[in-house]
Amino acid sequence: xxxxxxxxxxxxxxxxxxxxxxxxxxxxxxxxxxxxxxxxxxxxxxxxxxxxxxxxxxxxxxxxxxxxxxxxxxxxxxxxxxxxxxxxxxxxxxxxxxxxxxxxxxxxxxxxxxxxxxxxxxxxxxxxxxxxxxxxxxxxxxxxxxxxxxxxxxxxxxxx
Numbered sequence: 001x002x003x004x005x006x007x008x009x010x011x012x013x014x015x016x017x018x019x020x021x022x023x024x025x026x027x028x029x030x031x032x033x034x035x036x037x038x039x040x041x042x043x044x045x046x047x048x049x050x051x052x053x054x055x056x057x058x059x060x061x062x063x064x065x066x067x068x069x070x071x072x073x074x075x076x077x078x079x080x081x082x083x084x085x086x087x088x089x090x091x092x093x094x095x096x097x098x099x100x101x102x103x104x105x106x107x108x109x110x111x112x113x114x115x116x117x118x119x120x121x122x123x124x125x126x127x128x129x130x131x132x133x134x135x136x137x138x139x140x141x142x143x144x145x146x147x148x149x150x151x152x153x154x155x156x157x158x159x160x
Contacts, residue, residue, distance in 0.1 A: 036076055046098055056110055070096060
């Protein structure tokens, strides 16, 4: 006995009754997700395009997300050691190394964004003019205790 399925006018499937076949739509096929969740997440993070205009708070979010995925990868490797295929284990280790490189790069980018929020100006550009700096210094001298002011004056005299 055979089963005929007419999917479309031009396509027919013929299955024998003894065969073990199941027609499943792609959306409902869970075999696609046979990789470990940590592996899927690591690939997704590594495949993500980087937006160079992102603010530092979003970089911090990406860094924490990356650290979480690296932690999950290591926990999966520890928990499944000896049970997973050596090829998958090698791929997990390679992805962990790539995630570590991306983590270092993101940290460097994050610190640069904090130190130099506007790439259009140099990092050592003077933000204040001399009058503003003098006014700020006068305010600090008024608010600081006398002994601290005397110590600063003595240090400045010693440098000259």
